[in-house]
Amino acid sequence: MSLQATPGLLWLWQIVPFQTLAVFLGLFLLISDVMKRRRPRNFPPGPLPLPFLGNLLYIDVKRPHIAVEKLAEKYGNIFSTQMGSMTFVIVNGFQLVKEVLVHQGDDFLDRPQFPIIHEFFKTFGLIMSNGHSWKQQRRFALSTLRNFGLGKRSLEERILQESRYLTEAFEEEKGQPFDPHFKINNAISNIICSITFGDRFEYHDSQFQKLLRLIDENMYLQGSIWNQLYNAFPTLMKWIPGPHHTIFKNWGKLKCFVREIIAKHKEDWNPSETRDFIDCYLTEMAKADTDYSFHEENLVFSTLDLFFAGTETTSTTIRWALLYMATNPEIQERVQAEIDTVIGQSRQPTLGDRDNMPYTNAVVHEVQRISNILPFSVPRMATRDTTLAGYQVPKGTVLIFNLTSVLFDKNEWETPHTFNPKHFLENGQFKKRDTFLPFSAGKRGCLGEQLARTELFLFFTTLLQKFTFQAPKDVKLSLEYRMGITLHPLPYQICAVSR
Numbered sequence: 478m479s480l481q482a483t484p485g486l487l488w489l490w491q492i493v494p495f496q497t498l499a500v501f502l503g504l505f506l507l508i509s510d511v512m513k514r515r516r517p518r519n520f521p522p523g524p525l526p527l528p529f530l531g532n533l534l535y536i537d538v539k540r541p542h543i544a545v546e547k548l549a550e551k552y553g554n555i556f557s558t559q560m561g562s563m564t565f566v567i568v569n570g571f572q573l574v575k576e577v578l579v580h581q582g583d584d585f586l587d588r589p590q591f592p593i594i595h596e597f598f599k600t601f602g603l604i605m606s607n608g609h610s611w612k613q614q615r616r617f618a619l620s621t622l623r624n625f626g627l628g629k630r631s632l633e634e635r636i637l638q639e640s641r642y643l644t645e646a647f648e649e650e651k652g653q654p655f656d657p658h659f660k661i662n663n664a665i666s667n668i669i670c671s672i673t674f675g676d677r678f679e680y681h682d683s684q685f686q687k688l689l690r691l692i693d694e695n696m697y698l699q700g701s702i703w704n705q706l707y708n709a710f711p712t713l714m715k716w717i718p719g720p721h722h723t724i725f726k727n728w729g730k731l732k733c734f735v736r737e738i739i740a741k742h743k744e745d746w747n748p749s750e751t752r753d754f755i756d757c758y759l760t761e762m763a764k765a766d767t768d769y770s771f772h773e774e775n776l777v778f779s780t781l782d783l784f785f786a787g788t789e790t791t792s793t794t795i796r797w798a799l800l801y802m803a804t805n806p807e808i809q810e811r812v813q814a815e816i817d818t819v820i821g822q823s824r825q826p827t828l829g830d831r832d833n834m835p836y837t838n839a840v841v842h843e844v845q846r847i848s849n850i851l852p853f854s855v856p857r858m859a860t861r862d863t864t865l866a867g868y869q870v871p872k873g874t875v876l877i878f879n880l881t882s883v884l885f886d887k888n889e890w891e892t893p894h895t896f897n898p899k900h901f902l903e904n905g906q907f908k909k910r911d912t913f914l915p916f917s918a919g920k921r922g923c924l925g926e927q928l929a930r931t932e933l934f935l936f937f938t939t940l941l942q943k944f945t946f947q948a949p950k951d952v953k954l955s956l957e958y959r960m961g962i963t964l965h966p967l968p969y970q971i972c973a974v975s976r
């Protein structure tokens with residue numbers, strides 16, 4: 478077919494001037510681009526996409542989640558937008574978000590394969606996998622986390638011990654200004670490390686500190702414009718130098734680290750005495766009737782997923798918590814007063830104290846609400862053709878959940894933009910709120926929610942039992958954020974003054 482067509486085209490080449498041919502070629506590409514973008518009838522509304530670029534230019538490079546605001550204002554709770562050749566549907570507001578995540582949850586269980594993530598993670602592990610493999614890996618990870626102490630005393634003790642180490646590391650600073658960032662990351666990471674690798678890492682272990690910095694850098698880079706450009710034009714961007722190549726390099730190093738630990742586990746693996754997640758996984762792989770999804774690559778990526786998801790999110794939240802305490806001294810004092818009454822100074826806090834500490838519990842929730850660290854959660858994809866709020870949504874459509882619209886909804890929260898623990902209090906008692914969705918919800922909601930909540934309460938109370946957090950002399954602490962995959966505070970120095 479093409480052999481016959483070629484001479485015909487050559488002939489055309491000879492008689493048609495180059496410019497005309499170029500114009501026709503351009504038109505052809507344009508039309509095929511427009512055809513590719515065709516949406517079904519009754520698709521959620523959105524701005525007219527520009528050829529080749531989609532709505533890329535609507536996105537503010539520095540603050541992408543604020544810039545689309547105008548679209549939300551114009552189109553309401555559900556609308557579509559395009560970046561490069563990808564179409565997204567953006568979902569706003571508690572009612573609709575909940576509808577999609579929970580009631581229609583089964584229609585939106587999958588993750589989309591964004592080029593930049595797919596290139597490295599493929600569909601392995603927990604976060605980026607789909608279908609059968611995801612179901613098996615998630616079930617196994619949840620039950621293994623439970624065996625290693627979720628909801629049991631052993632895990633609680635591990636967290637308490639780690640928070641003692643963190644307190645000691647803060648004490649070394651003697652109340653002088655310091656940046657607590659990587660001490661916090663190390664302490665928090667040690668909890669998931671001890672569950673998955675069976676080990677914790679010293680805060681001055683420079684190799685481990687380097688890994689923590691790689692995770693941090695990737696969380697930042699993957700929220701940048703480079704990430705969006707790569708996703709929109711993957712083939713082109715592969716050839717263009719830029720920070721997006723660092724992303725792959727960093728993930729590669731982190732994967733190497735996990736691989737080495739797995740190799741060591743294989744050497745001294747004893748199926749009758751499983752020490753941690755990796756041991757359990759090796760045992761599962763060795764079973765005669767094991768599911769086919771339990772293989773080496775899934776082991777590596779599930780471990781890597783737990784490692785970075787269990788590190789970055791919770792540490793970022795604790796970093797915000799210290800900032801909010803230092804900038805709201807009267808609230809910090811009330812937390813400390815509650816700690817002094819319920820726990821005192823002679824023993825460490827326990828999870829059992831949480832029910833007797835409504836104010837502290839409310840403060841931890843309010844920190845999570847206002848710091849809104851995953852403003853767009855993690856994207857989902859329609860598993861089948863479906864309808865949503867009366868619109869047609871075909872299989873494969875990417876959905877983005879705007880958690881900001883839930884956590885800052887002015888009809889739900891008295892003072893959405895002001896730090897206010899009263900959001901979670903009623904007559905002095907802790908009040909649960911349906912609209913508190915920082916972990917998302919439904920079958921694909923955060924797998925580490927219970928672990929994260931345990932860590933947040935215990936680390937926070939232990940730190941405030943021992944220290945008062947203050948801005949360094951003559952410094953005004955900033956609550957501005959930096960956008961990455963997570964919204965995190967700008968680098969800051971703080972004083973941890975012993976009580």
Ligand code: HEM
Pocket residue numbers: 603604605615669782783786787788790791794850851854855856857915916917918920921922923924925926928929
């Ligand atoms: C403050 C702490 C945390 C926050 C705010 C948070 C938030 C989230 C959110 C919003 C999602 C997306 C869920 C969805 O698509 O509906 C998620 C997924 C996930 N989180 Fe967390 N998370 C936190 C801590 C953790 C921890 C400590 C772990 C470690 C065990 C963890 C492991 C995961 C995993 C593995 C997924 C993917 C689940 C799946 O795709 O099935 N997270 N998290």
Ligand SMILES: *[C@@H]1O[C@H](CO)[C@@H](O)[C@H](O)[C@H]1NC(C)=O
Pocket residue numbers: 542543545546547549550567569879881882883885886
């Ligand atoms: C997300 O929600 C916030 C708060 O309601 C809103 O200001 C913003 O425009 C929304 N963003 C998108 C992309 O819908």
